[in-house]
Amino acid sequence: xxxxxxxxxxxxxxxxxxxxxxxxxxxxxxxxxxxxxxxxxxxxxxxxxxxxxxxxxxxxxxxxxxxxxxxxxxxxxxxxxxxxxxxxxxxxxxxxxxxxxxxxxxxxxxxxxxxxxxxxxxxxxxxxxxxxxxxxxxxxxxxxxxxxxxxxxxxxxxxxxxxxxxxxxxxxxxxxxxxxxxxxxxxxxxxxxxxxxxxxxxxxxxxxxxxxxxxxxxxxxxxxxxxxxxxxxxxxxxxxxxxxxxxxxxxxxxxxxxxxxxxxxxxxxxxxxxxxxxxxxxxxxxxxxxxxxxxxxxxxxxxxxxxxxxxxxxxxxxxxxxxxxxxxxxxxxxxxxxxxxxxxxxxxxxxxxxxxxxxxxxxxxxxxxxxxxxxxxxxxxxxxxxxxxxxxxxxxxxxxxxxxxxxxxxxxxxxxxxxxxxxxxxxxxxxxxxxxxxxxxxxxxxxxxxxxxxxxxxxxxxxxxxxxxxxxxxxxxxxxxxxxxxxxxxxxxxxxxx
Amino acid sequence: xxxxxxxxxxxxxxxxxxxxxxxxxxxxxxxxxxxxxxxxxxxxxxxxxxxxxxxxxxxxxxxxxxxxxxxxxxxxxxxxxxxxxxxxxxxxxxxxxxxxxxxxxxxxxxxxxxxxxxxxxxxxxxxxxxxxxxxxxxxxxxxxxxxxxxxxxxxxxxxxxxxxxxxxxxxxxxxxxxxxxxxxxxxxxxxxxxxxxxxxxxxxxxxxxxxxxxxxxxxxxxxxxxxxxxxxxxxxxxxxxxxxxxxxxx
Ligand SMILES: Nc1ncnc2c1ncn2[C@@H]1O[C@H](COP(=O)(O)OP(=O)(O)OP(=O)(O)O)[C@@H](O)[C@H]1O
Ligand SMILES: [Mg+2]
Numbered sequence: 001x002x003x004x005x006x007x008x009x010x011x012x013x014x015x016x017x018x019x020x021x022x023x024x025x026x027x028x029x030x031x032x033x034x035x036x037x038x039x040x041x042x043x044x045x046x047x048x049x050x051x052x053x054x055x056x057x058x059x060x061x062x063x064x065x066x067x068x069x070x071x072x073x074x075x076x077x078x079x080x081x082x083x084x085x086x087x088x089x090x091x092x093x094x095x096x097x098x099x100x101x102x103x104x105x106x107x108x109x110x111x112x113x114x115x116x117x118x119x120x121x122x123x124x125x126x127x128x129x130x131x132x133x134x135x136x137x138x139x140x141x142x143x144x145x146x147x148x149x150x151x152x153x154x155x156x157x158x159x160x161x162x163x164x165x166x167x168x169x170x171x172x173x174x175x176x177x178x179x180x181x182x183x184x185x186x187x188x189x190x191x192x193x194x195x196x197x198x199x200x201x202x203x204x205x206x207x208x209x210x211x212x213x214x215x216x217x218x219x220x221x222x223x224x225x226x227x228x229x230x231x232x233x234x235x236x237x238x239x240x241x242x243x244x245x246x247x248x249x250x251x252x253x254x255x256x257x258x259x260x261x262x263x264x265x266x267x268x269x270x271x272x273x274x275x276x277x278x279x280x281x282x283x284x285x286x287x288x289x290x291x292x293x294x295x296x297x298x299x300x301x302x303x304x305x306x307x308x309x310x311x312x313x314x315x316x317x318x319x320x321x322x323x324x325x326x327x328x329x330x331x332x333x334x335x336x337x338x339x340x341x342x343x344x345x346x347x348x349x350x351x352x353x354x355x356x357x358x359x360x361x362x363x364x365x366x367x368x369x370x371x372x373x374x375x376x377x378x379x380x381x382x383x384x385x386x387x388x389x390x391x392x393x394x395x396x397x398x399x400x401x402x403x404x405x406x407x408x409x410x411x412x413x414x415x416x417x418x419x420x421x422x423x424x425x426x427x428x429x430x431x432x433x434x435x436x437x438x439x440x441x442x443x444x445x446x447x448x449x450x451x452x453x454x455x456x457x458x459x460x461x462x463x464x465x466x467x468x469x470x471x472x473x474x475x476x477x478x479x480x481x482x483x484x485x486x487x488x489x490x491x492x493x494x495x496x497x498x
Numbered sequence: 499x500x501x502x503x504x505x506x507x508x509x510x511x512x513x514x515x516x517x518x519x520x521x522x523x524x525x526x527x528x529x530x531x532x533x534x535x536x537x538x539x540x541x542x543x544x545x546x547x548x549x550x551x552x553x554x555x556x557x558x559x560x561x562x563x564x565x566x567x568x569x570x571x572x573x574x575x576x577x578x579x580x581x582x583x584x585x586x587x588x589x590x591x592x593x594x595x596x597x598x599x600x601x602x603x604x605x606x607x608x609x610x611x612x613x614x615x616x617x618x619x620x621x622x623x624x625x626x627x628x629x630x631x632x633x634x635x636x637x638x639x640x641x642x643x644x645x646x647x648x649x650x651x652x653x654x655x656x657x658x659x660x661x662x663x664x665x666x667x668x669x670x671x672x673x674x675x676x677x678x679x680x681x682x683x684x685x686x687x688x689x690x691x692x693x694x695x696x697x698x699x700x701x702x703x704x705x706x707x708x709x710x711x712x713x714x715x716x717x718x719x720x721x722x723x724x725x726x727x728x729x730x731x732x733x734x735x736x737x738x739x740x741x742x743x744x745x746x747x748x
Binding site: 444445446447449450451452453454455456457458460464465467468469470471472 | 548549550551552571572573576577581582584586587588589590591592593598601602603605606609641658662
């Protein structure tokens with residue numbers, strides 16, 4: 001049987017069991033009543049002890065949302081979501097505040113362990129005195145703000161960050177402790193009225209991370225958050241807000257995996273980034289939500305709005321994403337290049353297998369003078385999946401000297417999958433230089449056989465070739481994540497070949 | 499002892515029979531040359547021995563060290579010592595040659611139940627071998643065969659052969675595209691691997707290569723069969739009179 005045929009056969013057999021991270025954790029939870037209404041919104045706000053202005057903000061978003069309809073332009077296909085059939089809030093039963101990882105529910109820690117996310121290890125490596133000679137002392141520190149279901153249950157390294165003046169905390173806490181910052185920035189990049197899912201998120205967001213880096217500060221460690229959905233029928237509405245004040249720098253890593261599910265789960269996160277003059281935010285994501293079983297049943301619906309506002313001159317925002325999970329991905333991390341000489345980057349690896357549908361890309365909106373953007377997208381489609389890159393690059397009339405470079409490569413494994421490239425380019429002034437390159441290729445039998453002849457298994461060969469294909473993007477990830485990402489890429493293509 | 503025994507091999511590609519009952523025996527320590535006109539099935543034979551998908555063996559047998567080769571997965575064959583230097587080596591963008599060499603070597607060793615090479619040992623070995631083949635270290639940092647000249651690609655094949663130490667080396671037109679100096683270097687590399695336990699099967703169109711790699715036996719292939727075998731002088735004879743005399747025999 002030719003390898004491609006085998007690939008196709010294998011993909012057919014992908015099953016829930018193969019989803020390594022599919023398991024549940026039994027923890028008591030605290031749920032909002034099913035369905036969405038003003039009462040739900042009030043319930044959430046109350047649970048979080050929110051000030052009145054926050055509730056008002058949510059309610060306005062909710063009322064707005066009632067007037068909106070789901071967008072249909074993306075190349076994704078799914079049964080209609082019954083928004084009244086979901087729970088909008090679920091939290092592990094609140095316990096006393098946690099000052100160390102030891103106080104976290106052992107069930108939760110076990111979950112992370114199974115995920116291969118070494119929360120405990122991180123704490124051991126970084127938080128507690130290491131045993132001599134046990135580790136590489138140069139390893140950079142990672143602060144973990146672990147989000148379990150909808151509530152942050154552990155926040156580490158707060159002290160060190162505090163010393164630097166960096167605020168890194170659950171957004172629910174920031175709303176209470178830093179209302180002036182939250183009020184100033186929340187919704188300033190993604191307005192409550194932005195799009196159906198973002199508006200929904202604004203009404204019911206449960207928690208997420210808040211980061212503020214003061215002027216001139218280089219954040220002393222990578223900030224990392226791990227997300228996880230763990231309640232049946234619970235929509236997860238993450239809200240993240242990161243502000244880099246003048247001349248500051250922060251690198252933020254987001255990673256997520258989800259347990260297996262029979263029902264589809266809605267995930268509609270909003271991430272807002274703001275950089276002031278000379279500031280830089282590097283935002284990296286490794287996404288591995290449950291993709292659904294071999295019949296295309298189940299899996300996470302991931303409708304995400306991520307946007308960065310390069311508000312200041314010479315500021316920079318860089319998005320790097322490795323997308324391997326979700327039944328449906330609808331995601332366009334974008335940059336608004338408002339400040340003069342500001343720059344935006346988008347590096348993406350999107351892998352789809354089985355019946356996954358990915359519609360992802362970016363928007364680079366050039367408003368300031370001499371702004372530049374760079375897009376490197378690598379799409380890999382296997383099985384019966386559909387993988388679409390959708391990118392928008394625009395230059396405003398005043399954005400003189402705007403530059404963009406886009407390279408968009410797709411790799412097909414097997415012949416039942418599809419890769420699509422949909423670029424929109426608009427330059428409203430003649431001094432803009434936009435370059436666009438796109439390629440689509442099929443994984444070559446000859447290349448695979450070459451590797452196999454030299455001793456690799458078919459699976460190893462695919463892994464090697466794919467990792468070579470995505471190398472340019474993988475290199476953009478912080479070291480800590482590059483290895484995990486490489487692992488994920490191989491895992492997500494497991495079973496895509498015989 | 500017979501290392502490779504191909505017995506009455508019949509092979510189809512896409513419903514068309516390409517090899518019509520081919521027989522070939524290669525003993526340990528021997529160097530065989532296979533010559534024959536374009537399309538006679540030389541590459542097909544090498545692919546079937548290596549286990550490339552897409553070929554249907556309808557009849558016959560291939561034994562390697564007495565074992566049924568056709569029952570083995572292609573990577574298993576590799577681990578057991580079958581090496582094919584391709585007529586057209588492929589490019590693998592983004593995968594550094596060094597990484598590739600190491601991954602492949604360790605995969606083979608693992609399959610044989612041997613321990614992986616340590617980094618210093620591996621690097622030492624690669625450095626030695628690449629030096630003898632005149633391959634600059636810089637080249638090894640580049641993607642596998644990416645942007646390599648024709649000659650460099652072929653040398654990279656010989657490099658892998660030297661590194662993996664297979665017991666059967668099949669070289670499919672390693673001389674094509676090589677200039678005279680490169681040919682000599684590659685041939686020297688191959689000759690250096692000659693040992694009483696290792697056999698070489700050299701597929702070529704040109705007798706010139708056989709001045710460097712001197713065969714014990716020369717086979718003439720035509721239309722999917724070995725139609726004549728002889729000593730090294732057979733190659734000279736072919737050079738003088740061409741393949742026409744064998745067309746009828748096939
Ligand atoms: N995948 C294929 N599909 C159809 N025909 C094939 C395929 N592979 C090989 N053939 C045919 O089989 C025959 C033998 O090809 P092969 O490549 O083995 O010849 P060769 O002796 O190596 O030739 P050359 O000296 O030109 O390299 C040719 O007629 C070729 O067209
Ligand atoms: Mg050939």
